[in-house]
Amino acid sequence: MQMVLASQSPARLQVLRAAGVEPLVYVSGVDEDALMASLPEEAGPESVVVALAEAKARTVAAAVAAELPDSVVVGCDSMLAHDGLLVGKPGTAEVARQRWVAMGGGTGELLTGHCVLRVRGGAVGAIASGTATTTIRFGAPSPAEIEAYLATGEPLNVAGGFTLDGYGGWFVDGIDGDPSSxxxxxxxxxxxxxxEVGVSVVDLWTARA
Incomplete structure (x- = not known):
């Protein structure tokens, strides 16, 4: 059985590889902004990240089902809930700067939506989805440290404008929850x-102790 990761995130791929799984990577191409705009206004943060994860997983599953008739497709999406707002990737240095000025010394909730689709006999079958929420306790970087961090380019293309396993780790005082999330x-x-979809993770491991 083959795991397919419906994400271009190098961090997600690294986590899976370190945990014994070597997935094939397919990028969904889902228009996240358009999908979010189509959701009901009353949709909560958990509903948003799950909807994005499911859209990615379904798009990729439809594309690979014939080629990989016995597989499991995993879609993910992460966003940061801070000060009443749900934010994704900053995209620009200016947005990332504004967010760090606002986040510094405070806390936020990192939400990750997951969707798993089981492909059997070339057809999409069982589906399971859920969310993981982790509280982030941000440090208070100085203006000079923020500018140096922005100069690395790292915060521009990651959810919430920070990482735990990269340069951003210097400015995270702690977390309450799952670090892999x-x-x-x-x-x-x-x-x-x-x-839930009938797969044991140990059957996906590429190496056994």
């Missing part, structure tokens, strides 16, 4: 969702 994919949640 903050990096990009929650291993405990993914394991539980795999069980």
């Amino acid at each position: 903050v990096i990009g994919i929650s291993l405990p949640l993914t394991r539980r969702l795999l069980i």
Whole structure:
């Protein structure tokens, strides 16, 4: 059985590889902004990240089902809930700067939506989805430290404008929750969702002790 990761995130791929799984990577091409705009106004943060994860997983599953008739497709999406707002990737240095000025010394909730689709006989079958939430306790970087961090380019293309396993780790005082979820994919949640679709994670390991 083959795992397919419906994400171009190097961090998610690294987490899975370190945990013994070598997935094939397919980028969904889902228009995240358009999808978010189509959701009901009353949709909560958890609903938003799950909807994005499911759209990615379904798009990729439809594309690979014939080629990989016995596989499991995993879609993920992460966003940061801070000060009443749900934010994704900053995209620009100016937006990232504004967010760090606002986040410094405070806390936020990193939400990661996961969706797992089981492909059997070339057809999409069982589906399971869920969210993982981790509280982030941000440090208070100085203006000079923020500018130096922005200059690395790292915060522009990651959810919330920070990482735990990169340069951003210097400015995170602590977390309450699953660290793998903050990096990009929650291993405990993914394991539980795999069980729901009838797959044991140990059957996906590429190496056994």
